[in-house]
Amino acid sequence: MNRIGTRTTGRPTLSEVARLSGVSPITASRALRGVSTVAPELVRKVVEAANQLGYVANPAARALASAQSQSIVVLIPSLSNQLFIDTLEAIHAVMHPRGLEVLIGNFHYDVDEEEKLIRNYLAYQPRGILLTGFDRTDASRRLLAASQVPCVHMMELADTGPCVGFSQEHAGVVAAHNLLGRGRRRLAYVAAQMDPRVMQRAEGFRRALREAGVYDPDLEIMTPQPSSIGLGSDLFRALMHAHPDVDGIFFCNDDLGHGAIYEAQRQGLKVPEQVAMVGFNDLPASAHTVPRLTSIRTPRAAIGRAAAQMLLERLDGKTSGVQSRDLGFELVVRES
Numbered sequence: 001m002n003r004i005g006t007r008t009t010g011r012p013t014l015s016e017v018a019r020l021s022g023v024s025p026i027t028a029s030r031a032l033r034g035v036s037t038v039a040p041e042l043v044r045k046v047v048e049a050a051n052q053l054g055y056v057a058n059p060a061a062r063a064l065a066s067a068q069s070q071s072i073v074v075l076i077p078s079l080s081n082q083l084f085i086d087t088l089e090a091i092h093a094v095m096h097p098r099g100l101e102v103l104i105g106n107f108h109y110d111v112d113e114e115e116k117l118i119r120n121y122l123a124y125q126p127r128g129i130l131l132t133g134f135d136r137t138d139a140s141r142r143l144l145a146a147s148q149v150p151c152v153h154m155m156e157l158a159d160t161g162p163c164v165g166f167s168q169e170h171a172g173v174v175a176a177h178n179l180l181g182r183g184r185r186r187l188a189y190v191a192a193q194m195d196p197r198v199m200q201r202a203e204g205f206r207r208a209l210r211e212a213g214v215y216d217p218d219l220e221i222m223t224p225q226p227s228s229i230g231l232g233s234d235l236f237r238a239l240m241h242a243h244p245d246v247d248g249i250f251f252c253n254d255d256l257g258h259g260a261i262y263e264a265q266r267q268g269l270k271v272p273e274q275v276a277m278v279g280f281n282d283l284p285a286s287a288h289t290v291p292r293l294t295s296i297r298t299p300r301a302a303i304g305r306a307a308a309q310m311l312l313e314r315l316d317g318k319t320s321g322v323q324s325r326d327l328g329f330e331l332v333v334r335e336s
Helices: 014-021 025-033 040-053 059-066 082-098 111-122 138-147 168-181 196-212 229-242 254-267 300-315
Strands: 071-076 101-106 128-132 151-155 163-165 187-191 220-222 248-251 276-281 294-297 324-326 330-332
Touching: 014 025, 014 040, 025 040, 071 082, 071 111, 082 101, 082 300, 101 111, 111 138, 128 300, 151 300, 163 300, 168 187, 168 196, 168 248, 168 276, 168 294, 168 330, 187 196, 187 229, 187 254, 196 220, 220 229, 229 248, 229 254, 248 254, 254 276
Parallel strands: 071 101, 071 128, 128 151, 151 163, 163 324, 187 220, 187 248, 248 276, 276 294
Antiparallel strands: 294 330
């Protein structure tokens, strides 16, 4: 026999949890969603009641009742890149106290796959969406515009919508100036993935070399393969075999630089005496390679926090005139 107050399925309801814990259904819902305004003692009672009854929330029913879910969608191109892991952790830290669930979609640097994710997630009526960059299909743009779901873009800057990030192109310029300032003239750009941000860094690097009169298009080594230490080793070996006079390299991601350092050691090439290296993102291991890798440190966690906060402001109707936040980056000079 069903318990009193349960659905016809026999599963415990939120009303039962509220009754057992002595609070209203609204308070019980907020407590279970982790809303920070609920007193800790009430949260404890509600959680104990839910555990006792075996209650599991039904997000679909909640969304149907309110015509809106308590979910925030975050679309990222990779779950294997430390950059996005740090960003996701920061987003969760901002959203959780508001009782908002973070749904993660990984589109593997494929705009068609991102379009499918957008179409699927919009069916769940999310409160907001955090997007990576601005490169997507026209269909995706139409879906987002028609949904009227608030969106904030991360990692890049533009005047086409709310965004938090930094100038990828200027990062390429800074990397070039570092190598040029050390007297290097045969400069290569080694890149993987070839997503829009990688190509923006390439353009900045290229522009700085042209201005210095040392640009050589043959020294741009790029592949659509995923970035990795092993790939960095392979690309460095191929580059030095074809162009042994290269004396400086900018890598689009640190893991490529790590692989290049290991391969240089295997070949007996001295870093930085024979070839200097600059990486990007300043991954934790860059401070421990031998030699330690000079890199551009990106504010990946700060971007996640700021983007999440900007989205919350839009949800609360507190949007300001600031549509673009440039958090900058830092060149960390080490031994390479």
